[in-house]
Amino acid sequence: MMDWDDLRYFLAVAREGSTLRAGRALRTSQTTVARRIAALEQALGFPLFEKRQAGYALTPAGEELLAKAGAVEQAIDDFAGAASGQARAVRGTVKITTEEIYAITLLTPLLTELHQRFPDIVIELDTSQKVRDLGAGEADVSLRSTAMAQPAGLVGRRLCIDDWALYCSRAYGERHGVPTTIEELRSHSFIGGGGGNLWIHYQAWLQALGLEQQVAMHHATSGGLLSGVRAGFGIAVLPCVVADADPDLIRCMAPRHDHERVLWLFTHERVRHTPRVRTVIDFLYERLSRHVQQLEATRTAAAA
Numbered sequence: 169m170m171d172w173d174d175l176r177y178f179l180a181v182a183r184e185g186s187t188l189r190a191g192r193a194l195r196t197s198q199t200t201v202a203r204r205i206a207a208l209e210q211a212l213g214f215p216l217f218e219k220r221q222a223g224y225a226l227t228p229a230g231e232e233l234l235a236k237a238g239a240v241e242q243a244i245d246d247f248a249g250a251a252s253g254q255a256r257a258v259r260g261t262v263k264i265t266t267e268e269i270y271a272i273t274l275l276t277p278l279l280t281e282l283h284q285r286f287p288d289i290v291i292e293l294d295t296s297q298k299v300r301d302l303g304a305g306e307a308d309v310s311l312r313s314t315a316m317a318q319p320a321g322l323v324g325r326r327l328c329i330d331d332w333a334l335y336c337s338r339a340y341g342e343r344h345g346v347p348t349t350i351e352e353l354r355s356h357s358f359i360g361g362g363g364g365n366l367w368i369h370y371q372a373w374l375q376a377l378g379l380e381q382q383v384a385m386h387h388a389t390s391g392g393l394l395s396g397v398r399a400g401f402g403i404a405v406l407p408c409v410v411a412d413a414d415p416d417l418i419r420c421m422a423p424r425h426d427h428e429r430v431l432w433l434f435t436h437e438r439v440r441h442t443p444r445v446r447t448v449i450d451f452l453y454e455r456l457s458r459h460v461q462q463l464e465a466t467r468t469a470a471a472a
Contacts, residue, residue: 357402
C-alpha cells in the first residue's frame with residue numbers, strides 16, 4: 169500500500185531536482201527524503217526518477233504522474249482550508265437558558281463584549297423558570313444552580329458554590345437600619361416571591377423562622393426580587409455571586425451553607441464541539457470565573 173505522505177517527497181524532489189534541496193525545503197534530512205522516494209517507488213513497482221550526477225531527473229512514468237500528484241496536493245490543501253474555515257465559522261444562534269437574575273446581572277453585561285468579538289453569533293437568552301432539556305435541544309448552554317446529579321450527556325464547568333443570603337439596599341439601611349439577627353428581622357419588611365422552586369424554598373425558610381407575615385410585596389421572578397431590594401422596598405434573599413458585587417446592596421446575614429448548590433455552566437456533549445457553542449461557553453466560563461475570583465479576593469481583603 170502506498171503511503172500518501174510520500175507524495176510530498178515525490179513533489180519536492182521533482183521540483184527541487186535533488187534529495188538534498190528537497191530535504192531543505194521539507195525541513196528534513198536528505199537520507200529521509202531518499203528513503204521515502206525509494207519506498208514510494210517500491211510500492212508503485214517502477215522508478216519515478218533517474219539518479220544522475222547532477223541530481224534526480226523524472227522518468228517518463230514520473231513525468232506522467234507529476235501533474236496527478238500536484239492535483240492530490242491541491243485537493244489536500246483545499247480540504248485543509250475548508251476544515252480550517254469550518255472551525256472558524258463561529259456563526260449562528262446559541263440559546264442560553266438561566267434564571268432571570270443571572271441573565272440580568274451576570275450574562276447581559278458580558279454579551280455586549282461577546283457580540284463585539286463575534287458579531288455573527290446570535291444569542292437567544294431564555295429566562296423561563298422551566299428547566300430546559302439540553303439533551304433534547306431545548307437550549308445549547310445553561311447557567312444553572314443545582315445540587316442534583318445531571319442527566320447523562322451533560323458536560324459541566326463548575327463556577328462556584330451558589331450561596332444566597334438576605335440583602336437590603338444602602339438607602340433602606342440608612343432609613344431602617346441593617347438587621348443582623350433573626351430578632352431584628354422581625355421588624356423589617358420582606359419582599360417575597362421569586363417564582364418556581366426559589367419561592368418554595370424561600371417561603372419555607374421564612375415560615376420556619378416565623379417571618380412570612382413580614383412579607384409586604386411579592387415578585388413573580390428572581391429579577392423582581394432584585395428590583396424590589398434595589399428600590400429600597402425591603403429585604404429579600406439574593407444570590408451572593410450577584411449581590412456581593414453590587415455596591416448599593418448590603419448583606420444582612422451570612423448565608424446558609426447546608427444547601428450544596430453549585431453554579432455550573434452546562435452544555436451537551438452532542439454540541440460541545442460545535443464552533444459557535446464552544447466559543448460562547450469558553451468565553452462565558454473565562455469571564456464568569458474571573459468575576460468569581462474577584463469577588464473572593466474582595467471578601468478576603470474585607471475580612472483581613
